[in-house]
Amino acid sequence: MADAQAPPVIAGRLAHRRSRHLRERFIEALLLAAALVAVATTLGIVFILLKESLSFFSQVSIVDFFTDSQWTPLFSDAHFGIWVLLSGTLTSSAIALSLAIPLGTVLAIYLSEFASPRVREVAKPTLELLAGIPTIVFGYFALFFVTPMLKTFIPGLPGFNLLSAGLVMGVMIVPYISSISEDAMRAVPMSLREGAFAMGATRLQTALTVVVPAAFSGLAAAYILGISRAVGETMIVAVAAGNQPNLTFNPMDQAATITAYIVQVAKGDLPHGSVGYQTIFAAGLTLFVLTLCFNLLGYWLRRRYREVY
Amino acid sequence: MAVAADLRVTIARAKRRDVMFVALGVAALLFAACTFVALFVDMISSGWTRLNPDFFTEFGSRRAERAGILAAWVGSFAVMIVTALFAVPLGVAAGIYLEEYGSRNRLTALIEININNLAGVPSIVYGLLALGLFVHTFGLGASVLTAGLTLSLLILPVVIVATREAIRSIPGAVREAAYALGATRWQMIQHHVLPYSMPGILTGVIIGLSRAIGETAPIITIGAVSFIAFLPPAPLTSDPPFLSFDWLASPFTAMPIQIFNWTSRPEEAFQANASAAALVLVGMTLLMNAIAIWLRYRLRRNLNW
Numbered sequence: 001m002a003d004a005q006a007p008p009v010i011a012g013r014l015a016h017r018r019s020r021h022l023r024e025r026f027i028e029a030l031l032l033a034a035a036l037v038a039v040a041t042t043l044g045i046v047f048i049l050l051k052e053s054l055s056f057f058s059q060v061s062i063v064d065f066f067t068d069s070q071w072t073p074l075f076s077d078a079h080f081g082i083w084v085l086l087s088g089t090l091t092s093s094a095i096a097l098s099l100a101i102p103l104g105t106v107l108a109i110y111l112s113e114f115a116s117p118r119v120r121e122v123a124k125p126t127l128e129l130l131a132g133i134p135t136i137v138f139g140y141f142a143l144f145f146v147t148p149m150l151k152t153f154i155p156g157l158p159g160f161n162l163l164s165a166g167l168v169m170g171v172m173i174v175p176y177i178s179s180i181s182e183d184a185m186r187a188v189p190m191s192l193r194e195g196a197f198a199m200g201a202t203r204l205q206t207a208l209t210v211v212v213p214a215a216f217s218g219l220a221a222a223y224i225l226g227i228s229r230a231v232g233e234t235m236i237v238a239v240a241a242g243n244q245p246n247l248t249f250n251p252m253d254q255a256a257t258i259t260a261y262i263v264q265v266a267k268g269d270l271p272h273g274s275v276g277y278q279t280i281f282a283a284g285l286t287l288f289v290l291t292l293c294f295n296l297l298g299y300w301l302r303r304r305y306r307e308v309y
Numbered sequence: 310m311a312v313a314a315d316l317r318v319t320i321a322r323a324k325r326r327d328v329m330f331v332a333l334g335v336a337a338l339l340f341a342a343c344t345f346v347a348l349f350v351d352m353i354s355s356g357w358t359r360l361n362p363d364f365f366t367e368f369g370s371r372r373a374e375r376a377g378i379l380a381a382w383v384g385s386f387a388v389m390i391v392t393a394l395f396a397v398p399l400g401v402a403a404g405i406y407l408e409e410y411g412s413r414n415r416l417t418a419l420i421e422i423n424i425n426n427l428a429g430v431p432s433i434v435y436g437l438l439a440l441g442l443f444v445h446t447f448g449l450g451a452s453v454l455t456a457g458l459t460l461s462l463l464i465l466p467v468v469i470v471a472t473r474e475a476i477r478s479i480p481g482a483v484r485e486a487a488y489a490l491g492a493t494r495w496q497m498i499q500h501h502v503l504p505y506s507m508p509g510i511l512t513g514v515i516i517g518l519s520r521a522i523g524e525t526a527p528i529i530t531i532g533a534v535s536f537i538a539f540l541p542p543a544p545l546t547s548d549p550p551f552l553s554f555d556w557l558a559s560p561f562t563a564m565p566i567q568i569f570n571w572t573s574r575p576e577e578a579f580q581a582n583a584s585a586a587a588l589v590l591v592g593m594t595l596l597m598n599a600i601a602i603w604l605r606y607r608l609r610r611n612l613n614w
């Protein structure tokens with residue numbers, strides 16, 4: 001109505017303004033749609049995993065899934081005990097973390113509290129580069145370098161084993177742990193350190209009794225993200241740990257992890273809709289739930305330490 | 310006197326521990342460096358002889374000494390193009406929305422939690438998503454398009470986070486100046502926020518792509534084949550309309566899959582091929598990472614708001 005009564009010049013301006021406004025709203029809607037892709041991806045993952053897993057669990061009892069001690073989904077006498085795969089995942093992750101957590105923490109303390117800026121400037125990008133190496137290359141390294149090297153110390157070690165895969169996985173995780181831990185420690189205010197120094201504490205005493213406790217939730221978040229990465233790591237174990245499902249917690253054995261099993265099945269040609277095809281989704285769902293718990297815990301811890309300072 | 314002597318002993322001990330810890334830290338650094346060096350020396354010593362021009366121009370073969378990585382590097386390249394085409398616009402748009410438009414409400418909180426969570430989802434789970442959704446529900450098959458879409462979802466969080474950080478470093482005064490001249494929000498973003506944050510976004514995109522190019526698990530899961538003796542059809546044709554999108558639907562193989570295939574063969578000769586291909590792949594990712602790190606370093610030095 002206002003346009004009709006207004007002089008032509010103003011009407012033109014109003015029309016221009018309206019089209020401008022419409023364009024703005026349209027662009028905002030477009031950008032929001034892009035942001036919602038992240039939500040859609042999560043929903044898609046949950047939907048696909050649940051859909052295939054539900055038809056899997058309509059044929060295999062969920063009690064057997066968690067209690068059976070064999071995993072032979074492709075045999076005529078099929079057994080579906082996820083613990084067989086979980087044992088491989090947990091063992092390789094435990095080996096990886098028992099290397100990565102001490103090493104990553106020492107590196108983080110050293111880089112944040114002791115190293116000169118010059119050392120830090122070289123060390124940080126180098127560690128980042130180490131984190132950028134594709135995991136398939138680490139898998140190759142585990143199989144063709146670390147395993148033969150370990151064999152000279154441990155005669156009788158099989159060509160495929162959890163130990164070598166776990167150790168290389170540990171090396172791969174070190175940069176993640178050291179970088180998040182270091183960020184957490186550097187976020188500790190200088191005044192806390194100065195207080196400790198004024199009391200006569202050495203650098204190490206300050207680091208261990210003041211900085212580490214103050215950054216503890218950050219460190220914990222780093223460890224948890226390291227765990228979640230170890231549990232989800234695929235190619236190193238698929239290449240170097242063997243693909244034999246094996247209920248074992250012995251690092252010298254070969255065993256399949258959840259991730260390695262999915263790769264092994266996906267490489268073959270299983271008909272869409274068969275139970276064998278659905279097993280990888282049930283295994284994937286187990287993996288997703290496991291990492292989701294760790295991620296949420298890590299997210300919560302990181303938020304907590306951010307709020308403190 | 311005795312107390313002073315005790316104190317001196319205590320101080321000396323504490324100082325000794327400091328020195329010991331420094332030694333430990335240096336040892337940890339050296340350990341990481343040695344692993345790095347060992348990895349390279351091992352790859353170079355066993356793969357160097359295979360790195361000749363033929364290696365890049367030959368298809369896979371049953372005979373190790375004649376096998377090459379032509380199909381693999383062309384496939385990786387094609388997949389990376391699709392990945393970038395989807396991940397960059399989506400990621401940048403999502404980043405802009407979250408920084409410039411999103412108010413602190415439940416919707417943006419939901420999106421943020423999702424992005425944080427997606428960054429921690431194992432890559433193989435993306436492969437399962439793609440297998441169920443793109444391959445079987447949408448019927449795209451194990452094609453270049455499927456792989457590109459999968460990897461773009463995988464690196465989306467990286468691109469979004471990089472975009473947000475780049476945008477956040479632009480001072481509010483720039484925005485207010487644009488508004489004062491009568492710009493709309495999008496005009497302000499288009500002419501100021503985007504150009505100023507471009508280097509930061511570029512860094513994030515390169516890091517994301519360098520991760521995508523090395524990802525093996527998701528593209529194995531969608532069913533990419535490891536032996537292919539042809540290339541995807543060329544995007545440019547001699548007949549009108551001179552453009553062809555057939556390459557998107559083509560089956561493919563990629564560098565990491567080729568390496569995986571060669572490492573899982575029992576013959577020793579293929580190990581040399583695996584080393585050489587791994588060397589090429591690491592070279593590509595390290596180069597991309599180095600460019601990104603250099604870009605970021607340059608950026609930090611030149612930024613004087």
